[in-house]
Amino acid sequence: MAMTVVVTRNVRERFRGYLASCMCEVAPGVYTAPRMTVAVRDRVWDVLVSWFAHGEDASVVMTWPDAARPGGQEVRVLGAPRTEVVEHDGVYLARRELGKDQRRRLGLPDEGDPVPF
Numbered sequence: 804m805a806m807t808v809v810v811t812r813n814v815r816e817r818f819r820g821y822l823a824s825c826m827c828e829v830a831p832g833v834y835t836a837p838r839m840t841v842a843v844r845d846r847v848w849d850v851l852v853s854w855f856a857h858g859e860d861a862s863v864v865m866t867w868p869d870a871a872r873p874g875g876q877e878v879r880v881l882g883a884p885r886t887e888v889v890e891h892d893g894v895y896l897a898r899r900e901l902g903k904d905q906r907r908r909l910g911l912p913d914e915g916d917p918v919p920f
Contacts (some may be wrong), residue, residue, distance in 0.1 A: 804838040804839060805838075805867050805869075805878050806835065806836070806868065807865065807867040807895075808866050808867070809822055809847075809863065809914050810832060810834075811833075811861070812861060812862045812863075813860050814832075814863075815854075817854060818851065819832075822834045826847075829830075847865075851865075860883075861881075861882050862881060862882030862883060863881040863886070864878065864879070864880050865878070865880075866879075873890045874893075875894070878895055887899070
């Protein structure tokens with residue numbers, strides 16, 4: 804049994820009530836369970852997946868320790884988080900698209916502009 808953490812963004816109240824019934828809400832939208840079994844974790848995830856409606860501006864991220872995975876943790880994501888979790892060289896990284904102003908400040912071309920050589 805390992806610590807499981809779920810972070811939600813813009814989810815319906817149904818999600819919050821369900822997660823609060825089986826985990827501790829330590830901050831708004833952040834749920835923890837210090838000794839959640841694999842079977843319970845998988846059941847919780849299955850319920851979240853079955854309720855999740857794609858196209859909403861919502862996301863759910865679940866993570867727990869797993870020595871066999873990059874960075875020693877497993878990460879599952881529903882929806883379109885503002886940051887994308889990607890694996891690179893054996894670790895998880897959070898990648899975020901740059902806005903137009905951020906690209907300009909860095910001297911990068913705008914999206915769709917030809918890349919100068």
